[in-house]
Amino acid sequence: MVAVMPKQPPRPDVTDGAVRTGPRGRPRSAEADCAILEATRAALVELGWSKLTMGDVATRAKVAKTTLYRRWAGKSELVVDAVAHLFDELELPDLGSLTADVECVVLRFAALLERPETRTALMAVVAEGTRDEALRGRIRSAIVDRQKGLVLQGRARAQARGELPYEDDPATAARNADLIFDVIAGAVVHRTLVSAEPVDAAWARRFTRLLLSGLASLRN
Structure with missing residues (x-):
C-alpha cells in the first residue's frame, strides 16, 4: 500500500532569507522611471504633443515599449507624470x-x-x-x-x-x-x-x- 502524502501549500519565494509575498516579476526601477520621464519631456520639447509616441519615448529612454505600458496606460498619463x-x-x-x-x-x-x-x-x-x-x-x-x-x-x-x-x-x-x-x-x-x-x-x-x-x- 502506498501512502498518499497530503498536498503542501506552495512555498513562498525566498531570497537571501527574505520571504516575498507580493506579485512575481521584476521590481520597478526608479532609475528607469527617471530616464523615461526625462525622455518624455525631451520628446515633448522636440516633437510636440501630437507627434509624441510611446515608441519614441521608449527609444530615447533605451527601454522596451512594454516597460512603458507596464507603468503607464498611455501617453496622457505618462506626460502628466513627467510634469508632476x-x-x-x-x-x-x-x-x-x-x-x-x-x-x-x-x-x-x-x-x-x-x-x-x-x-x-x-x-x-x-x-x-x-x-x-x-x-x-x-x-x-x-x-x-x-x-x-x-x-x-x-x-x-x-x-x-x-x-x-x-x-x-x-x-x-x-x-x-x-x-x-x-x-x-x-x-x-x-x-x-x-x-x-x-x-x-x-x-x-x-x-x-x-x-x-x-x-x-x-x-x-
Whole structure:
C-alpha cells in the first residue's frame, strides 16, 4: 500500500532569507522611471504633443515599449507624470517670515516654469485636458493636489509664528487653502506663460505684498 502524502501549500519565494509575498516579476526601477520621464519631456520639447509616441519615448529612454505600458496606460498619463516629477522639485523654504517664504517660492516656481521642458509639457497637458475629463482629473491629483501641500505647510508655519490666525472650521480652512493656491499659481503661470513677462524679485515682492495686505498696500 502506498501512502498518499497530503498536498503542501506552495512555498513562498525566498531570497537571501527574505520571504516575498507580493506579485512575481521584476521590481520597478526608479532609475528607469527617471530616464523615461526625462525622455518624455525631451520628446515633448522636440516633437510636440501630437507627434509624441510611446515608441519614441521608449527609444530615447533605451527601454522596451512594454516597460512603458507596464507603468503607464498611455501617453496622457505618462506626460502628466513627467510634469508632476518636475513640480515635485519645488520646496518651501523656512526663511523666518511668511513674506520671505512666499517671495522665495514664487521666484522658484517662476524659474521652474521658465525651463523649456516644464513650459512645453505643462502647456501641452493643459491644452489636452480641455478636451479630456479623465486627463483633467489626473492633472488635479498628480500635480495640483500635491502642490497644494506647499500652501498647507506655509500656512501652518505662519500660524505657529503668530502671523496668521488658526481657522476653527476645517471646511473653511480647506477652501482658503484652495484659494491661496489658485491665486499664487494662477498669477505666476499667467505672467510667465501667457503674458511672457519676467517674474523677478521686484515683482515677487509687490505680488506678495498684495497677497498678504490687499490692494491698499500698493499705494506706494
